[in-house]
């Protein structure tokens with residue numbers, strides 16, 4: 001049986017010189033692995049071009065739940081990202097994180113939309129890499145079942161006015177009145193500057209088509225970035241993100257600083 005779908009290639013692994021396996025985030029089949037071979041319509045030149053960061057219209061041959069690419073037509077390849085190693089590493093991290101979060105069987109459209117929108121903004125320099133990384137991490141984690149509850153203090157429901165602390169392991173807020181004497185006082189609790197909390201709430205609760213329509217000054221953006229990365233690594237501790245390490249190395253090189261990632 002042949003099925004038609006669209007999908008973003010998240011990763012690939014070589015099998016033979018003329019064969020490889022692609023992990024594809026499809027619009028309507030979830031995350032699948034499909035074999036790509038040089039044969040028929042797939043010539044050598046196209047075989048080499050079909051790889052990560054490519055968004056294709058696929059004809060997939062399906063037999064016993066195994067997929068083979070029968071034809072692939074490029075929709076978007078985000079090629080300009082390849083001219084900037086920092087952006088390329090970040091795009092790779094977005095793919096790795098998506099692959100860790102999206103289940104093989106679920107409707108992957110929400111992840112696909114987030115990934116495509118984020119990569120388009122990154123490619124066209126519409127928003128900074130640091131901004132896109134923070135938004136992507138928190139929103140992707142939330143889609144993947146790790147949505148923190150940032151509505152109000154978990155004990156007294158205070159939602160503003162008091163200093164509020166974020167508990168990354170529990171994914172909740174506690175206010176400065178409730179923190180002393182509470183069990184959370186012995187856990188990691190991060191004081192949130194009001195603009196950072198407002199940005200986190202925006203990322204979590206805003207509808208998808210307005211997700212990137214806010215701004216944040218450099219200092220709160222830096223805090224937001226540290227929190228979202230820490231939150232991501234806390235909850236994805238069994239996943240490896242080599243592209244994230246690369247991204248930090250390139251950022252450190254370009255800024256001349258020596259910041260360690262939040263691992």
Ligand SMILES: [Zn+2]
Nearest residue numbers: 153156175178
């Ligand atoms: Zn409270």
